[in-house]
Amino acid sequence: MNQDIFVVIEHVRGQVADISYVALAQAQALVKETGGKIIALLLGSDASGISWDSFAIQARNLAADSAWTFDHVALGEFTSEAYGKTLAGVIKEKPPRAVLLGDTTVGAELAGLLSARLGLPLITSCMNIAGGTYTCKICGGKMMVSGDLPMETVLVAMIPGGFKVEQGKSDKAPEVTNLPVRDLGGLKVAFKQYIEPEAGDVDIATQKVLVGVGRGIERQDNMELAKELAEALGGAVCASRPVVDQGWLPTTRLVGKSGKTIKPKLYIALGISGAPEHTEAVTGSEMIIAVNKDPAAPIFEMAKYGAEVDMLDLMPALSEAIRKVKGG
Amino acid sequence: MKIIVPVQLVPDLVEELVVDGSGTALDRDSLRWKISEPDDHAIEQAILLKEKGGGEVIVLALGLEGVEDVLFTAAAKGADKLIKLTGDFEGGFNAHAMARAFLPIVKESQPDLVLTGVQTHNGMDGAVGALLAEYLEAPYVGYISGISLAGGKATLRKDYPGGLRAEMEVTLPAVLGISSAESAPRYVPISKVRLVMKTGKIEDRDAGGFDPGGAASVRRMFPPEVTERATMIGGSAEEVAAKLAEIIKEQGLI
Numbered sequence: 260m261n262q263d264i265f266v267v268i269e270h271v272r273g274q275v276a277d278i279s280y281v282a283l284a285q286a287q288a289l290v291k292e293t294g295g296k297i298i299a300l301l302l303g304s305d306a307s308g309i310s311w312d313s314f315a316i317q318a319r320n321l322a323a324d325s326a327w328t329f330d331h332v333a334l335g336e337f338t339s340e341a342y343g344k345t346l347a348g349v350i351k352e353k354p355p356r357a358v359l360l361g362d363t364t365v366g367a368e369l370a371g372l373l374s375a376r377l378g379l380p381l382i383t384s385c386m387n388i389a390g391g392t393y394t395c396k397i398c399g400g401k402m403m404v405s406g407d408l409p410m411e412t413v414l415v416a417m418i419p420g421g422f423k424v425e426q427g428k429s430d431k432a433p434e435v436t437n438l439p440v441r442d443l444g445g446l447k448v449a450f451k452q453y454i455e456p457e458a459g460d461v462d463i464a465t466q467k468v469l470v471g472v473g474r475g476i477e478r479q480d481n482m483e484l485a486k487e488l489a490e491a492l493g494g495a496v497c498a499s500r501p502v503v504d505q506g507w508l509p510t511t512r513l514v515g516k517s518g519k520t521i522k523p524k525l526y527i528a529l530g531i532s533g534a535p536e537h538t539e540a541v542t543g544s545e546m547i548i549a550v551n552k553d554p555a556a557p558i559f560e561m562a563k564y565g566a567e568v569d570m571l572d573l574m575p576a577l578s579e580a581i582r583k584v585k586g587g
Numbered sequence: 588m589k590i591i592v593p594v595q596l597v598p599d600l601v602e603e604l605v606v607d608g609s610g611t612a613l614d615r616d617s618l619r620w621k622i623s624e625p626d627d628h629a630i631e632q633a634i635l636l637k638e639k640g641g642g643e644v645i646v647l648a649l650g651l652e653g654v655e656d657v658l659f660t661a662a663a664k665g666a667d668k669l670i671k672l673t674g675d676f677e678g679g680f681n682a683h684a685m686a687r688a689f690l691p692i693v694k695e696s697q698p699d700l701v702l703t704g705v706q707t708h709n710g711m712d713g714a715v716g717a718l719l720a721e722y723l724e725a726p727y728v729g730y731i732s733g734i735s736l737a738g739g740k741a742t743l744r745k746d747y748p749g750g751l752r753a754e755m756e757v758t759l760p761a762v763l764g765i766s767s768a769e770s771a772p773r774y775v776p777i778s779k780v781r782l783v784m785k786t787g788k789i790e791d792r793d794a795g796g797f798d799p800g801g802a803a804s805v806r807r808m809f810p811p812e813v814t815e816r817a818t819m820i821g822g823s824a825e826e827v828a829a830k831l832a833e834i835i836k837e838q839g840l841i
Binding site: 271278334379400406492551561 | 690721
């Protein structure tokens, strides 16, 4: 094992995921302490045309010493099976100090598979590694855990919060080497197609004002109160996972790990506790107002203004107050 | 179609979380266990598949406090067989240990499908489903929110980052990590659960010791150090609303 750091670059439809830049920034911090090189691992398929070309262009700004590319038709879109086989091969052959991935719907799937297949330790929900100590955020953001980084090659699935995306970018392009892909026969998992979201719905990623509702909404009937508030503010309603799981809003309105990332000027988070799965997607909001009955809700740590009142009482009152202020 | 659903119990985050004397784990005496939400969805998805195409649903869980409620609730929803894992887990357990403990029971059940919740909020060493799939040498797909079965294959709806979904196909037997069932977990009245408790049976299985290898060791557990906190606005809902409306106006947002 050497001190090199592998960073698995996530991409969907040719776009490199922000979390991959966060992981590269973490890798930069690690090699500053211990030496070694940063190697970005890019899996994809030239056959997928546009996405691979666009990917190759973006690879130029990855803050890595080298980029190793693996080009195979079975790697065109992510499947844990084909990606897992390819990555397991390279990790086994050239064991690095650490392999960094995003703790996402892509990276988390890979990380578990690689840990079991290669018998390597795995740390998920990791925010930061410094001075040989890892720090993770768990229990919906209510607890932190830290410990010594294992001495052997370690797999780390990163969450946002420890580093900025810009820190993972560089003007100096990494040296690109195309490596052969071996043994991808007999695959049992196949990517078929992307499911396009229903057309016509509001794109919450571009809204200036968003009213986000969480578990505190309690009943479907209460969704009307949130819609009324959003209307008064000239914005739209979005939600955390429990609300979408109930079918009270379509998945296009989901904010978080499996949903969209939002960057509004104003985000009013109502009855949302602030679990990392949600908050990682709202940090780009210019101003957050949080309303939650639980004073320990982590959402208050990222909000500018907060109130410990029942969202069900606040929504009609705030709609009324907004209308009054607008009218005046 | 035989479906096995290994589920996990997690601390209820509504309760205050207290770190125990060792400083490395949650105080077991002050927390309340509940089924991990994605696991609740995994049970629902298994029952939905059984209702559509027939088959058997086996639900399996570690014998923590409250496990009987979890298992009998699953039976009241339609699960056919309940298994409780016993053993020495006082020293703690993690996803790797759970996957190894579930493995022999899953193997001998010879299921067509293994459904697990895609994550637990207190985990920090990966998803049980992904680990279990590797130990079983079966394919794994995680972050699933829809399944249909035909001809020894499952067509899946998988969550990709950025709110994107994709259709995937997997050859069975397979392990799937469920984010959410096609419909929200059904409600069963407590009276029905009580009825099942009287007639139902939970099979105990000894898991022996738990091997936590594969996770990093924990030196310290602590609540996040709060560096910044929102400016809190007090008063009644009406008073808070009036102040917030002013703030929003001052920001030029309305």
